[in-house]
Amino acid sequence: MTAAALAGPVIQPSLRSRLWGLGSVYGKSIRDSRRAIIAAAVLLGLVFIGITGAIASQFNTPESRAEMVALINSVPPILAGLAGPVVNVGTMGGYLQYKYGTFFPIILSLWSVLALSGTLASEMHRGSMEFLASTGLSRRKIALEKLSGHLTGLAIAFVVTLISITIAGASFAALPGDEISVTQAFGYSIWMVLMALAAGAVAFALAPFVGRGAAAGIAGFITIAGFVLNGYQAAVPALAPLANLTWFGWTSAHLPLAGQFDWPSVVFLAIFVVVMLAIGLYAFGRRDIGVTTAVPTPRLPRALVGLRGPTSRAIGHNLGAAIAWGVGIGIFGLLLAGASGSFTDTLNNSPDFSNLLKTIFPNVDFSGVGGFLQLLFIEIGIVLIGLAAATLASGWASDETSGRLEFLLATPLSRIRWAGNTAIGVLVDMALVVVLTAFGIAIGGATAGGDLLTPLTGTFVLFAYGAALIGIGVAVGGLWATRLAAPVVALVVLLTWLLQILGPLFNLPDFVQQLALTNHYGQPMVGVWDWGGIALSLGIAVVGVVIGAWGFKRRDLKS
Amino acid sequence: MAAVIKADKLTKYYGKHRGIIDVDLEVIQGEAFGFLGPNGAGKTTMIRTLLDHIRPTSGHATIFDIDTTADPVAIHRRLGYLPGEFTLYDKLTGGQTLDYFANLRGGVDRSYQQKLIERLEVDPTRKFREYSKGNKQKIGLIIALQHRPELLLLDEPTSGLDPLIQQEFYAVIREAKEEGRTVFLSSHILSEVEKTCDRVAIIRGGQLARVDRTEALRDLAHHQVELVFSGPVPTAEFEALPGVSDVVADDHVLRMRVSGNITDVVRTAAKYELADFVSREPSLEETFLAEYGRTADGTPVAEVSAR
Numbered sequence: 001m002t003a004a005a006l007a008g009p010v011i012q013p014s015l016r017s018r019l020w021g022l023g024s025v026y027g028k029s030i031r032d033s034r035r036a037i038i039a040a041a042v043l044l045g046l047v048f049i050g051i052t053g054a055i056a057s058q059f060n061t062p063e064s065r066a067e068m069v070a071l072i073n074s075v076p077p078i079l080a081g082l083a084g085p086v087v088n089v090g091t092m093g094g095y096l097q098y099k100y101g102t103f104f105p106i107i108l109s110l111w112s113v114l115a116l117s118g119t120l121a122s123e124m125h126r127g128s129m130e131f132l133a134s135t136g137l138s139r140r141k142i143a144l145e146k147l148s149g150h151l152t153g154l155a156i157a158f159v160v161t162l163i164s165i166t167i168a169g170a171s172f173a174a175l176p177g178d179e180i181s182v183t184q185a186f187g188y189s190i191w192m193v194l195m196a197l198a199a200g201a202v203a204f205a206l207a208p209f210v211g212r213g214a215a216a217g218i219a220g221f222i223t224i225a226g227f228v229l230n231g232y233q234a235a236v237p238a239l240a241p242l243a244n245l246t247w248f249g250w251t252s253a254h255l256p257l258a259g260q261f262d263w264p265s266v267v268f269l270a271i272f273v274v275v276m277l278a279i280g281l282y283a284f285g286r287r288d289i290g291v292t293t294a295v296p297t298p299r300l301p302r303a304l305v306g307l308r309g310p311t312s313r314a315i316g317h318n319l320g321a322a323i324a325w326g327v328g329i330g331i332f333g334l335l336l337a338g339a340s341g342s343f344t345d346t347l348n349n350s351p352d353f354s355n356l357l358k359t360i361f362p363n364v365d366f367s368g369v370g371g372f373l374q375l376l377f378i379e380i381g382i383v384l385i386g387l388a389a390a391t392l393a394s395g396w397a398s399d400e401t402s403g404r405l406e407f408l409l410a411t412p413l414s415r416i417r418w419a420g421n422t423a424i425g426v427l428v429d430m431a432l433v434v435v436l437t438a439f440g441i442a443i444g445g446a447t448a449g450g451d452l453l454t455p456l457t458g459t460f461v462l463f464a465y466g467a468a469l470i471g472i473g474v475a476v477g478g479l480w481a482t483r484l485a486a487p488v489v490a491l492v493v494l495l496t497w498l499l500q501i502l503g504p505l506f507n508l509p510d511f512v513q514q515l516a517l518t519n520h521y522g523q524p525m526v527g528v529w530d531w532g533g534i535a536l537s538l539g540i541a542v543v544g545v546v547i548g549a550w551g552f553k554r555r556d557l558k559s
Numbered sequence: 560m561a562a563v564i565k566a567d568k569l570t571k572y573y574g575k576h577r578g579i580i581d582v583d584l585e586v587i588q589g590e591a592f593g594f595l596g597p598n599g600a601g602k603t604t605m606i607r608t609l610l611d612h613i614r615p616t617s618g619h620a621t622i623f624d625i626d627t628t629a630d631p632v633a634i635h636r637r638l639g640y641l642p643g644e645f646t647l648y649d650k651l652t653g654g655q656t657l658d659y660f661a662n663l664r665g666g667v668d669r670s671y672q673q674k675l676i677e678r679l680e681v682d683p684t685r686k687f688r689e690y691s692k693g694n695k696q697k698i699g700l701i702i703a704l705q706h707r708p709e710l711l712l713l714d715e716p717t718s719g720l721d722p723l724i725q726q727e728f729y730a731v732i733r734e735a736k737e738e739g740r741t742v743f744l745s746s747h748i749l750s751e752v753e754k755t756c757d758r759v760a761i762i763r764g765g766q767l768a769r770v771d772r773t774e775a776l777r778d779l780a781h782h783q784v785e786l787v788f789s790g791p792v793p794t795a796e797f798e799a800l801p802g803v804s805d806v807v808a809d810d811h812v813l814r815m816r817v818s819g820n821i822t823d824v825v826r827t828a829a830k831y832e833l834a835d836f837v838s839r840e841p842s843l844e845e846t847f848l849a850e851y852g853r854t855a856d857g858t859p860v861a862e863v864s865a866r
Contacts, residue, residue, distance in 0.1 A: 404645065412663070414632045559612075
């Protein structure tokens with residue numbers, strides 16, 4: 001008898017499991033990213049409807065709308081940088097585009113970068129790709145199915161955005177011109193998804209060559225840099241050549257919710273995405289599995305590697321990430337501090353705007369580096385520090401998640417000492433991030449002139465916030481599982497940011513808005529401190545580490 | 560001799576899932592003790608519970624007369640441990656990794672560390688992530704050995720090692736024993752335990768099935784013999800031979816289980832014209848099933864004996 005004759009009936013995977021489940025690479029990709037897809041869809045749907053409704057109810061008379069337009073027009077380009085261009089802001093769609101238009105592509109870009117940098121690289125890193133690539137599926141098919149999984153997620157995000165904007169545009173229109181057409185909703189939704197996909201596609205193309213971490217880092221840097229450079233190119237013309245190198249610059253004239261379309265730029269963006277994805281697919285099919293080219297980084301001197309004990313090892317282990325974050329945020333600070341001279345000129349030439357600021361922030365002098373950084377740097381700087389804290393928390397957790405802790409705790413190293421000392425090491429790394437940020441601000445500020453000491457002192461607030469987040473991460477990691485530390489920190493950062501941005505818009509109760517730690521720091525870049533918030537942050541850091549160490553002492557190690 | 564490890568009704572459940580159940584055990588100072596069992600039997604759970612990496616659900620254990628949950632650090636100071644599965648710092652070299660663990664113990668004898676590096680033939684200048692599986696295992700072994708601990712806890716220590724390095728490892732274990740140190744190693748390889756251990760415990764389904772001297776393991780060793788005769792099958796003659804059991808005749812084929820020496824079976828078979836002679840040493844898994852798992856429904860042996 002032949003083997004074929006001996007074989008029993010073969011049960012083919014069902015269509016359902018091929019589409020959602022373990023019946024195919026595509027099905028598993030969808031299954032694995034179901035939480036992200038659901039979260040993105042729910043967030044986009046609710047936020048677009050919520051924001052549009054809030055705008056309509058807040059500016060529901062021609063008078064209030066005129067006041068809002070006048071206010072926006074009085075904001076000089078240097079301040080409006082990170083918002084969109086001022087086009088038809090008197091309409092609901094125009095205001096939505098101006099205030100929040102670039103916000104959602106950035107959020108979706110983070111998702112796309114993380115998903116597409118890791119979809120193949122993480123399988124290679126853990127070794128499962130060896131099995132997958134031996135199953136009779138071609139490498140290109142594996143990559144294509146994994147990519148299709150993410151594209152499906154983004155397609156769902158597109159449909160939800162399209163529907164929610166269309167519904168909101170039809171339901172909440174309060175004044176003539178407020179209606180948002182299906183074409184406008186389509187123009188925004190497709191642009192948003194392509195922007196996110198452009199960032200992800202760069203990561204996808206790079207990952208086979210440089211690995212997941214470097215690919216995500218490079219794509220993330222290009223995205224954030226493109227966003228910032230594009231935002232400030234109007235105010236700082238020297239940035240324009242660089243700004244137009246990224247998709248933010250290419251599509252800067254496409255403002256569909258404001259009724260302004262630039263379809264050729266969107267088509268160009270789509271072509272760019274297709275080319276990048278094709279490079280990724282081709283490279284994965286051609287290159288050796290799991291072999292990447294290390295991005296050259298200088299070798300650390302032995303003293304900095306950290307072999308003396310758990311504190312120095314934690315510092316050394318996370319040093320690369322700390323330096324990368326510090327340099328990145330430092331460059332951001334350098335650019336903004338360097339541009340503060342233009343801001344001072346604007347203030348000097350615009351007494352009305354100067355008076356407006358004095359009304360909103362009495363007793364604060366904005367005519368200098370510190371004032372400019374307080375207005376423009378600190379909000380994004382805080383978010384970036386939060387993401388740095390999540391990265392460092394992930395590095396802290398890796399002792400347990402990788403299994404090293406099995407070894408480490410078989411030495412005369414107590415659990416409390418491990419948790420406490422490594423947390424201190426991570427806090428030192430956080431301090432390094434802030435010092436490098438301050439260094440960038442110092443260089444940029446020195447070129448602009450004026451008082452530097454106050455904004456440099458103000459960067460301490462970044463450490464306070466970062467330390468609090470690490471305390472929260474260590475507490476969660478110690479009590480339950482260290483693998484939860486980074487996701488919880490990232491979630492706190494995101495919720496804090498959303499609360500800070502959306503809280504006033506939705507008129508959330510004061511006690512809810514006060515839950516955002518970042519609402520308790522005063523204006524530190526201009527020397528106005530809320531010491532209660534600083535003390536609370538440092539307290540959270542200390543108590544978090546103590547709770548984490550106590551919790552870790554009590555629980556089983558996760559193997 | 561004093562007991563270095565004592566376990567008293569040691570039990571560990573992971574939620575509803577069984578780890579180990581009521582394990583009673585004593586490991587004497589200076590002996591090499593093998594902890595033998597198939598995959599998922601509870602070997603790693605036992606070791607991790609002894610290390611206080613996980614906490615017992617009930618029962619307790621002592622090492623060096625110290626309760627494992629009371630002062631694990633005092634215990635860890637005197638032992639060396641090799642986990643069954645591990646990863647270390649990808650960006651550190653093997654040498655830096657060894658130095659770090661040496662530092663955590665307040666320093667080690669560098670000449671002994673170097674000797675181990677040479678004996679196990681590992682290049683300490685390469686980054687950990689560049690090592691093969693076997694070389695990673697060697698780094699783990701040196702970490703466990705380099706401070707000359709009084710007690711070695713080794714979870715499947717030869718996994719991934721080539722045969723020559725395995726021999727070197729066995730030699731290191733023998734030397735440790737000669738120096739009066741205690742070795743507790745888990746394995747699912749019968750021959751490995753035979754080569755290195757004085758006593759052995761067999762664990763199955765989380766429960767100890769047997770604790771005995773290693774020589775007694777030889778009772779477990781048997782051969783599955785299959786003889787293909789050209790003529791009639793002399794079943795009765797083979798059934799009468801010492802150590803032969805489970806004799807089954809099927810046409811011209813005679814199958815049997817032979818415990819101990821196989822010489823009598825070979826001599827008897829030589830008297831006949833044979834078309835084929837196949838002798839096979841079953842895997843440990845099969846041996847376990849034969850010795851401890853005769854209940855076809857998979858009921859644990861302890862439950863059967865309790866009935």
